[in-house]
Amino acid sequence: MSAPSEVVVDLALAREHGLTEEEYGRILEILGRVPTFPELGIFSVMWSEHCSYKSSKRYLRELPTEGEQVLQGPGEGAGVVAIGDGLAVIFKIESHNHPSFIEPKQGAATGVGGILRDIFSMGARPIASLDSLRFGPLEDPRQRHLLRGVVDGIGGYGNAVGVATVGGETGFHECYRGNILVNAFNLGLVEADRFWKGSASGVGNPVIYVGSKTGRDGIHGASLLASAEFDDAAEAKRPTVQVGDPFAEKCLIEACLEVMRSGALVGIQDMGAAGLTCSSFEMASRAGTGIEMDLDLVPQRESGMTPYELLLSESQERMLLVAKQGGEAVVREIFERWDLDVAVVGRVTGDGRMRIRWHGKTVVEIPVDPVAENAPVLDRPAREPADLRARQALDLAGVPVESDPAGALEALLDSPNLGSKAWIYRQYDQLVQGNTVLGPGGDAALVRVKREDGTPTQKALALSVDCNPRWCWLDPYEGTVAAVAESARNVACTGARPLALTNCLNFGNPEKPEIMWQFAEATRGLGDAARALGTPVISGNVSFYNETAGRPIHPTPTIAMVGLLEPWERHAVSHFPEAGLAILLLGETREELGGSEWLAVRRGLEAGAPPRVDLAHEARLGALLVEAVREGLVVTAHDVSAGGLAVALAECGFTGPRGVRIGADVSLAEGLRVDALLFGESTGRVIVATREAERLIAAAAAHGVPAARIGTTGGARLRIAGEAGAPLIDAELAALEAIWVRAIPRRVEED
Amino acid sequence: MFAVIQFPGSNDDRDMQFALKAVLGAPAALVWHKTPELPPDTQGVLLPGGFSYGDYLRCGAMARFSPIMAAVKRFADAGGLVLGTCNGFQVLCEAGLLPGVLMRNRDLHFVCEFVHVRVDRSDTAFTSRTRPGQVLRLPVKHGEGCYVAPPNVLSELEAKRQIVLRYCAADGTVTPEANPNGALANVAGVVNERGNVFGLMPHPEHAVEGAIGGTDGALLLRSMIDSAQRTPR
Numbered sequence: 001m002s003a004p005s006e007v008v009v010d011l012a013l014a015r016e017h018g019l020t021e022e023e024y025g026r027i028l029e030i031l032g033r034v035p036t037f038p039e040l041g042i043f044s045v046m047w048s049e050h051c052s053y054k055s056s057k058r059y060l061r062e063l064p065t066e067g068e069q070v071l072q073g074p075g076e077g078a079g080v081v082a083i084g085d086g087l088a089v090i091f092k093i094e095s096h097n098h099p100s101f102i103e104p105k106q107g108a109a110t111g112v113g114g115i116l117r118d119i120f121s122m123g124a125r126p127i128a129s130l131d132s133l134r135f136g137p138l139e140d141p142r143q144r145h146l147l148r149g150v151v152d153g154i155g156g157y158g159n160a161v162g163v164a165t166v167g168g169e170t171g172f173h174e175c176y177r178g179n180i181l182v183n184a185f186n187l188g189l190v191e192a193d194r195f196w197k198g199s200a201s202g203v204g205n206p207v208i209y210v211g212s213k214t215g216r217d218g219i220h221g222a223s224l225l226a227s228a229e230f231d232d233a234a235e236a237k238r239p240t241v242q243v244g245d246p247f248a249e250k251c252l253i254e255a256c257l258e259v260m261r262s263g264a265l266v267g268i269q270d271m272g273a274a275g276l277t278c279s280s281f282e283m284a285s286r287a288g289t290g291i292e293m294d295l296d297l298v299p300q301r302e303s304g305m306t307p308y309e310l311l312l313s314e315s316q317e318r319m320l321l322v323a324k325q326g327g328e329a330v331v332r333e334i335f336e337r338w339d340l341d342v343a344v345v346g347r348v349t350g351d352g353r354m355r356i357r358w359h360g361k362t363v364v365e366i367p368v369d370p371v372a373e374n375a376p377v378l379d380r381p382a383r384e385p386a387d388l389r390a391r392q393a394l395d396l397a398g399v400p401v402e403s404d405p406a407g408a409l410e411a412l413l414d415s416p417n418l419g420s421k422a423w424i425y426r427q428y429d430q431l432v433q434g435n436t437v438l439g440p441g442g443d444a445a446l447v448r449v450k451r452e453d454g455t456p457t458q459k460a461l462a463l464s465v466d467c468n469p470r471w472c473w474l475d476p477y478e479g480t481v482a483a484v485a486e487s488a489r490n491v492a493c494t495g496a497r498p499l500a501l502t503n504c505l506n507f508g509n510p511e512k513p514e515i516m517w518q519f520a521e522a523t524r525g526l527g528d529a530a531r532a533l534g535t536p537v538i539s540g541n542v543s544f545y546n547e548t549a550g551r552p553i554h555p556t557p558t559i560a561m562v563g564l565l566e567p568w569e570r571h572a573v574s575h576f577p578e579a580g581l582a583i584l585l586l587g588e589t590r591e592e593l594g595g596s597e598w599l600a601v602r603r604g605l606e607a608g609a610p611p612r613v614d615l616a617h618e619a620r621l622g623a624l625l626v627e628a629v630r631e632g633l634v635v636t637a638h639d640v641s642a643g644g645l646a647v648a649l650a651e652c653g654f655t656g657p658r659g660v661r662i663g664a665d666v667s668l669a670e671g672l673r674v675d676a677l678l679f680g681e682s683t684g685r686v687i688v689a690t691r692e693a694e695r696l697i698a699a700a701a702a703h704g705v706p707a708a709r710i711g712t713t714g715g716a717r718l719r720i721a722g723e724a725g726a727p728l729i730d731a732e733l734a735a736l737e738a739i740w741v742r743a744i745p746r747r748v749e750e751d
Numbered sequence: 752m753f754a755v756i757q758f759p760g761s762n763d764d765r766d767m768q769f770a771l772k773a774v775l776g777a778p779a780a781l782v783w784h785k786t787p788e789l790p791p792d793t794q795g796v797l798l799p800g801g802f803s804y805g806d807y808l809r810c811g812a813m814a815r816f817s818p819i820m821a822a823v824k825r826f827a828d829a830g831g832l833v834l835g836t837c838n839g840f841q842v843l844c845e846a847g848l849l850p851g852v853l854m855r856n857r858d859l860h861f862v863c864e865f866v867h868v869r870v871d872r873s874d875t876a877f878t879s880r881t882r883p884g885q886v887l888r889l890p891v892k893h894g895e896g897c898y899v900a901p902p903n904v905l906s907e908l909e910a911k912r913q914i915v916l917r918y919c920a921a922d923g924t925v926t927p928e929a930n931p932n933g934a935l936a937n938v939a940g941v942v943n944e945r946g947n948v949f950g951l952m953p954h955p956e957h958a959v960e961g962a963i964g965g966t967d968g969a970l971l972l973r974s975m976i977d978s979a980q981r982t983p984r
Contacts, residue, residue, distance in 0.1 A: 010863025155861050159892070160802040162762030181883045247760050338759065429892045431957045431964065432800075434766040448963060454769045569962055657865075659921065 007037040007555025015045035021378060030370045030712040038356070038363050043371065045274035045312060046281060049544050052375035056542040058527045059523040067536040070501055071192060076272060077118040079538025081500045082192050083459060083564050087449065088196060091187035092561045093132070093465070093504045095543035099242070099326065100182040104149025109157035109244040111184040113316050117270035120253050121319060122380065123196040124188025126582070127433055128447045129158055129466045131168040131184050132423075132504070132558045136177030138416055138747040143172075147181055147424075147748060153244075154184070155427040155544060160246035161238075161253070163311040165428035166436055166445035169465055172416045175473075178548030183504040185465055185560045189449060196267030196296045197258060200283035200291055200322045200348050205266055207280070207291055207346040208328070210335050211252050211318035214276070215301035219312045247385050248317040248340065255338040256319060257452075262334065264327030271318040277319040281354060285372035293346030294360040319740040322348060382520050383513035391474055394594050394608030402675035405646070405728045408602050410680065410739055412643045413650065416600050419743020420533040420654075436459075442574035443490040443639050446565065460568030462496030464561050468642065469554035471595045471610035476518045478527030480557045480609050482683055485618045487561035487642055488533050492622040493637040493686060495571045495629025496563030501530060503540040503559050510544045518555040532615035533622070535550045572629045572637040575656025576664065579714030581635055582693035583664060586621060586700060586707050587685035589645065591676045597642045598679035613683045617705070621684055624703040628688075633696045636689035644679035646729060648687050650718055654737045666711030667721045674728060678720065689713055752778040752792045753979070755799055756823070756839075758814045762801035763836065763956060770903040770956040770972060771797075777976045785819035795832040796823050798839025800892070801955060810853060810895050811841030820846055832876055832979050833948045837893055840940075840950030849943055849950045850908065851900035856893070857933025863892035865964075866931050868939045868953060869919040872912055876978035877943050877949040880970045886923045887916075887967040889953035891931055891939075896942070898934035898953040905935060916940035916951055949975075 007013070014024040018041060027035055027043050035043065045051055046658035053060065065073035071088055072080035078092035096111025112129065119126045131154055136143040158165045163186065200207065259265055267287070269279045276298070284291045295310045305313075323331050328344055335342035349355070354371075385391075402408050412418050425440035437460055438446035444464035445666055449457045466487040474478030488498040503526060508515040530537050546553045565571055593599050594608020628634045640648040646669070655661045668677055690696045700707035718736065720729040753771050755956055757764045764781055771779035779797075782789065787967045791797065814820070820842075827833045827848055865888055870881045881887070899906065908914050916931040916939040918930045918945035924939045934951070940951030955968030 159861060159863075159894075160760070160762075162801060169806060245805070247802065250802070250805075251759055416886065426864055428864050429762075429861075431863065431890055431892060431954070432762050432766065432770060434957055434960075434963065437963055448771070454765065456772055456773065487829070 005627055009034050009037055009040050014040060018048060019044055023047055026092065027153050030367065036363055039366060041308050041312050042277050042364065042366065043275055046371050047450065049374050051273055051278055053542055054376045054378045055065065055544060056519065057377050058379060059520055063523065063527045064531045065536050065538065067500065070536050070538055072195065073538050074540060076197055077121050078402030079502065080195050081538055085457065088190050088192040088195065088376040089183065089187055089461060089562060090119050090122050090190055091502055091562055092093040092118050092539040093185040093502045093558060094541040095504050095506060096182045096184060097180065097506065097543055100150055101146065101180050104146045105153040108150040108182050108463035108487065110242045111156040111182050112154055113244045113246065113249050114272050115184045115186045116163065116249060117259040118271065119186045119188035120256055121268050121270045123194055124190035124720050125257060125452060126163045126186050126188040127435065128445065128463060129163050129165045129184065129186045130463055130560060132465045132467065133170045134176040134310050134556060135172050136174060137172055137265050140177060143177065144748050146274050151427050152183055152425050157244055157246045159429040161250045162432050164430050164432045164436055165300065165425065166430055166447055167463055168439045170421050170424055171469065173469060173554065175553045176637055178551060179546045179553050181506050181556055183558045187461065187463065187562065196268050197286065198283045199267035199287045201267055201287035203289065203348055203350040205322050205325055205348045206328050206344045207293060207348060208323055208331055209298055209345045209634065210320065210321060210341060210342045212245060212248045212315060213299040213301040213341055214310060214313050215315045216305065216309055216313060216332050217315055219309060219314065240316050242316050244316050251338040251340055252319065255335050255340055262330050264323050264330040266322040266324055268319060268321045271320055273314065273421060275313050275315065281368055281372040283320065283322065284354065284368045288350040288352065290351045290353040290368055291346055292349050292355045295356060295751055296512050297343050297345040299343055300483055301675055307356065307363045315574060380510055380516045381513040384517050387737065391607055392609050396593060398427050399603055401673050402602060405674060406731055408598060408679060409646050409650065409729055409731065410736065411601050412597055412647055413736055413740040414743050415597060416743055416747060417597060418643045418647055420741045421746045422741065423748060436513035437571065438494065438573065443493040446494050446571055448568055458567040460565045462491040462494045462563040462565055465558060465706040466490065467556055467558045470557045472522065472557060473554035474595045474608065474610050476521035476555050477525040477559050478524040478612065481529040481613045481615065482610060483557060483559045484526060484529035484533065485615065485683055486614045486639065486656050487559045488535060488618065489639050489686065490623055491561050491563035492625040493572060493574065493639055494565060495624050496565035497628060498533060498535045498561050498563040498622065500538045501535050501559055501561045502538060503557060505540065506543045506553060506556040506558065507548050508547040510616055515552060522555055522557045533619055570630055570632065572634045573656065574636065574638045574652065576636055576652050576662040576713045577656065577658055577660065579662055581689040581691060581711060581713040582709055583711040584664060584688045584690060584693060584696060584707050585676055585685060585710045586688055586705055589672065589677060589680060589681065590682045591672050592680045592682045593676050596679060596681045598675055600645065606632050611681050611683050617684045620703050621686065621705050624700055625686065625706050628696055628699050633690055633692050633699060634688055635691065638687045640685035640687060642681060643682050646678040646720060649720065650736050652687055653716065653718055653733050662713050663715035663717045664711055665715065665719045665732045667723065668710060671724045678728060752790055753795045753797060754782045754789050754793045755779055755797045756819055757781045758782060758784045758803035758817060760802045760805050760875055761799050765797040767797050767799045767956040770959045774959045775969060775972055775976060777947065782819065784819045787818045787822060789822045789826055795824065796826055798842050799833035800837030800839060803838055803842065810846040811838060814842045815846040817846065818929065824848065827948050830947055832975055834877060834975055835950040836954055836956065837952055840952060841895065843948060843950045848948050849903050849941055851898055853894050853895050854897040854899050856897055860893040862931050865890050866953065867919050867921050867929060868916040869923050869925065870915065871917060872915050875915055875946050875949065876917065877971055877975050878915060879974040879977055880930055884923060886919060886921065887970065888965055889955060889968055890957050890964060891953050892951055896932040896934065898938040900935065908941060911944055913942050913944065914938055915942050915949065
C-alpha cells in the first residue's frame with residue numbers, strides 16, 4: 001500500500017491520538033503492519049472512550065433493556081418503544097458538554113442537531129425535545145455568558161428546525177464552573193414496523209452521501225474533546241467544535257423521511273461523532289459486510305482536504321445511506337429537490353473490509369469487525385472515595401432549627417436551582433407541530449400524538465428529565481435511584497404510565513478509581529430502579545472526563561422518562577386551577593434533610609445521606625396516580641422534590657397556564673423538626689388537589705399509599721400551619737411568585 | 752381550496768393545514784414554493800410561520816423571490832385573501848404586499864409565550880367572527896416580531912384603520928408591558944388598504960383546539976374561511 005502522506009506513524013504519534021501502548025500493539029496485530037496516518041486516525045476515534053464505551057461497557061451490560069414494549073434497545077442510534085395502534089416512539093438523550101463549554105452557542109446548537117439526526121435517521125419525525133443543563137454559580141460572569149450562549153444555541157437550532165422544546169431542567173453548582181453540562185433529548189414518532197437501522201447490507205448496493213458538504217470542522221471532536229479532561233488550554237480546542245446549520249437540518253429531515261417512504265433505501269445512519277468513519281464502520285459491521293469508498297467523490301466545502309481530514313471531520317447535517325441497486329436516481333431526485341448535496345461515494349462489498357481510495361490510491365484497508373466490534377473493553381479499578389463517609393455524616397442535632405420559615409421559603413424560591421426557568425424556556429418554541437398539551441414549567445411535559453398524515457390520536461406522551469447531582473455526590477447509588485424514581489413520578493403526575501427511559505451518564509475521569517466507583521454505583525442504582533419500576537433503559541450515552549484541572553463534576557446521571565397517556569384529554573395539571581379543592585399529600589414526610597436545598601441555602605452545608613427511596617412505594621404511588629387521573633379523581637398533581645413541601649405548595653399556587661394564581665390553607669401534622677416538615681425532601685410524595693377527597697383517599701388506601709388531607713385551595717395567600725394552628729408560614733402568594741420569577745433574570749441580566 | 756405555501760424552512764405549514772382541514776373542516780393543501788401557479792381552485796392563500804431559507808439573509812427576504820410569490824401577488828392583486836403569520840407576515844412585508852418591516856425583538860431574545868391581542872377592527876375579512884375590542888389569547892414565537900414603519904406610514908395606517916390587532920393586557924388595555932417585542936403602537940397585525948392581505952405575528956393555527964392552546968385562533972381562521980366562501984373566485 002502506498003503512503004498517503006509524509007506523516008510517519010509510530011507509538012509516539014499513537015499516544016498523541018489518545019491511544020495506549022497496548023492499543024497500538026493491537027492495531028499492529030490486526031493489520032499485520034504499521035497503520036497509515038488516516039488508519040491511525042480511524043482507530044483513535046473508533047476506540048476513543050466516546051465511541052467505544054470501553055470503560056463503561058461492562059456496567060452497561062447489566063442494565064435492563066428489554067420489555068414487551070421495547071422494539072429496539074441500545075445499540076442503534078436510539079431506542080424504539082411501542083405505544084400501541086401500530087405506532088412507536090424513538091428517543092435518546094446525549095451530551096454535548098465540552099463543545100458547549102468552549103463555544104456555548106454552537107456547542108449547544110450542534111448538540112441539538114446531533115440528537116435530532118439520531119432520531120430521524122431511524123425514520124421517526126422528531127416531535128419533542130428536552131434539555132438538561134448545569135452551570136456554575138451565576139455570580140460568575142463567565143457562567144452567565146455560558147448560560148446565555150447555550151440557551152441561544154438550543155433555541156436558535158431547535159426553533160429553526162421546527163421541533164418543540166417542551167421541557168427540561170437547569171441546575172447550578174460550583175462543581176460545573178469549569179465543565180458545564182448540556183444534555184439534549186429528542187423523541188420522534190414512527191410507525192412501529194417502519195423504523196430504519198444503520199445497516200449496510202446487500203453486496204453491490206450503492207453507498208450514498210447526503211446533506212451538507214464536508215469541511216475541516218470538528219476533527220477529533222470525539223477522541224480529543226470528548227475523551228480527555230479539560231485544562232487551561234481548552235481554548236486551543238475551539239477548532240474541534242462544529243458549526244450547525246438548522247436550515248440544512250430541516251431540509252435533511254424532510255428529505256430523509258421522504259427517501260424512507262420511497263422504497264429505494266436499505267440503511268441509513270447519521271454522520272455524528274467521527275463522521276464518515278464511524279458511520280461507515282458501524283453500518284458495515286452491523287450487516288457483516290465491507291465498504292469500498294472513494295473520498296474524491298465526497299462533497300467538499302474546502303479544497304485540499306486530506307484523507308485524514310475527510311474521514312474524521314464532524315461537519316454537521318450529513319447522512320450516509322445505502323440504497324438498493326438502481327435506486328440512486330430516486331435518492332438523487334429527492335435530495336436535489338431539497339437543495340442538498342447527494343453523491344454516490346462507494347459500494348457495499350462482501351469481504352468484510354473497509355477499503356478507502358483517494359486520488360487513485362488505497363489509503364485505508366482495514367477489516368471492519370476488529371475495529372467496530374472488538375474495541376477494547378476495560379475493567380478499570382474502582383474505589384470508594386476516602387471522604388465518602390465524612391460527606392454522609394450529618395448530625396442534625398448540631399444543625400440549628402430554622403427560626404424563620406417564611407424567610408427560608410423566600411430564600412429557597414430565590415435559589416436559581418428552584419427559581420422559575422421561564423427566562424430559559426421562553427426562548428424556545430414550545431408549540432410548533434401543535435401538540436403541546438402541557439409545556440415547560442410543570443412536572444412533565446405532555447405532547448399529543450398525531451400520525452404522520454396529521455390524523456390526531458387519543459394518545460399523548462409525558463416526558464420528564466431529572467437528576468439531583470448533590471444526592472449523587474453524597475451517594476451515587478441512592479442518588480441515581482432517586483433520579484429514576486423522580487422522573488417516573490413526574491410522568492405519573494400527568495396521569496401517564498411510565499414506559500421506558502434513556503440516560504446520559506455525566507462523570508469525571510474514569511481513570512480515577514473514585515470516579516469509576518461512582519459510575520459503578522450509579523449504574524447499579526439505575527438498573528435496580530429501572531427493573532423495580534418496569535421502565536427499561538432503551539438508549540443512552542456516557543460522558544466521561546467531565547473535569548477541569550483535576551476537579552470533577554458531581555456525578556450527574558441524567559434520566560429522561562417517557563410515559564403514555566390515553567385518552568390524553570384526561571390529564572392532571574401541576575397548578576391549582578381553582579379555589580375550593582381539597583389538598584391531599586400522598587406519601588410520607590420523614591426527618592430527611594441530608595443533601596437538601598434548605599441545608600445548602602440556609603446552612604451552607606452539603607452533607608448527609610440523601611433521602612431513601614422505597615421503590616415498591618414508588619411503583620404503588622405511580623399506579624395510584626395513573627388510575628386516579630383516569631377516574632377523574634385528580635385535578636392537580638405535583639411532585640414534592642427539591643425545596644420540600646413548602647416550595648411545592650407555593651409552585652402549585654403560582655400563575656399557571658390558565659393565568660390564575662390560587663393560594664392555599666394548609667395544616668400539617670407535626671412531630672418532625674419544622675425545617676424537615678416544610679423543606680425536607682423525602683421522596684415518594686405528591687401534592688394532589690381534588691374535588692373528591694373521600695374517593696381519592698379510599699383509592700390510595702386500596703393501593704397501599706399513605707394519603708392525608710392537609711388543606712384547601714383558595715385565597716391570595718399561602719398559609720401553612722402546624723397541628724395546633726400556629727402559623728408556620730403565612731405569605732402573600734404574589735410576593736412569593738415575584739421572588740421566584742426573578743431568581744434567574746435578576747442574576748443573568750446584571751451584565 | 753386553501754393553499755398553504757411551503758417554503759424550505761417553513762415549520763408551521765403542516766400545523767396550518769391541520770388547523771384548517773382537520774379542525775375547521777376547510778379544504779387545505781400544501782403548495783411547494785417552486786410551483787409557478789396556485790392551484791386553480793384556490794380560495795385563499797396562507798403563508799405559514801417558520802424560518803424560510805433559514806432566515807439567513809433577513810427574515811422573509813429570500814422567500815419573496817420564490818416562484819410561487821409572483822402567483823401570490825397576482826392572486827392578491829385580483830382581490831384574493833392572503834394571510835401571513837409570523838414568518839409569513841415577514842415575507843408579506845418583504846414582498847411589498849404589506850407596509851412596514853419586522854425587526855429583532857426589543858430584548859434581543861426569541862420569545863415564545865401566550866399573549867393577549869385586542870381586535871381593533873372586526874369588519875375585515877379576517878376578523879368578522881370577532882367583536883370590536885375583543886381580547887384574544889394567542890401564542891407568539893419569534894425573534895423578529897418588532898413591527899416598525901416610518902412615522903408617516905404609521906399615521907396613515909392608523910388613519911385608514913389598518914392596524915387590526917394590538918398587544919394588550921388581559922383586560923384589553925394597550926400597555927408597553929403587554930408588548931412582547933417592542934412593536935410600534937403595539938402592532939400585532941396589519942391589513943393592507945384593500946383589506947384582502949393580512950399579516951400578524953401571533954399564531955392562530957396554534958390556538959384552534961380547546962385543550963391545546965385554546966380556540967381564539969379559530970375565530971380568525973374561520974373569519975377568513977367565511978369570507979372566502981362569500982366571495983367565490
